[in-house]
Amino acid sequence: MASIRLPAARRDGRQKRRRLVLAPFVALTLFFVLPGSILAGKAARHTVRIRGVKFEPDTIEVNRGDTIVWVNQDPYPHTVTAPGVFDSHSIPAGGKWQYVARKAGDFSYVCTLHPNMKGMLGVK
Ligand SMILES: [Cu+2]
Incomplete structure (x- = not known):
């Protein structure tokens, strides 16, 4: 089956963009999921x-x-x-x-x- 291959430079660009789009979601998830005291390392x-x-x-x-x-x-x-x-x-x-x-x-x-x-x- 024929497949269209993207030039390597374009593929890399897409992966970088995807990472940049996900970063804020990962940060927000950590912020809301982890209580402040756990982030500060003192959950008792x-x-x-x-x-x-x-x-x-x-x-x-x-x-x-x-x-x-x-x-x-x-x-x-x-x-x-x-x-x-x-x-x-x-x-x-x-x-x-x-x-x-x-x-x-x-x-x-x-x-x-x-x-x-x-x-x-x-x-x-
Ligand atoms: Cu009782």
């Missing part, structure tokens, strides 16, 4: 223990991009629920659940199984 991991029907600590301040791990040390299930923001659903005894804080704000949360269990997550 925090642990909240659940024991004695309490969150310990019950208030925690983190940076965007940080991960919070709730560890259930009680012999029965609990949840970590901030309606409309995050919901672990039932975390079994001895289980854990983690959340990556991508959204800034102060989020009060509860255990839906024990409504007296309250916690606060602040995300800067």
Whole structure:
């Protein structure tokens, strides 16, 4: 089958143009996908223990991009629920659940199984 071959110089030009067109999209994607704290290399991991029907600590301040791990040390299930923001659903005894804080704000949360269990997550 006959095919039309472009001169090498024109082909190179096309490849360069394609790279130049893609560069801003790649940069924008990285900018939006990676939270600021990850770009700065300081995403942290925090642990909240659940024991004695309490969150310990019950208030925690983190940076965007940080991960919070709730560890259930009680012999029965609990949840970590901030309606409309995050919901672990039932975390079994001895289980854990983690959340990556991508959204800034102060989020009060509860255990839906024990409504007296309250916690606060602040995300800067
Ligand atoms: Cu509970």
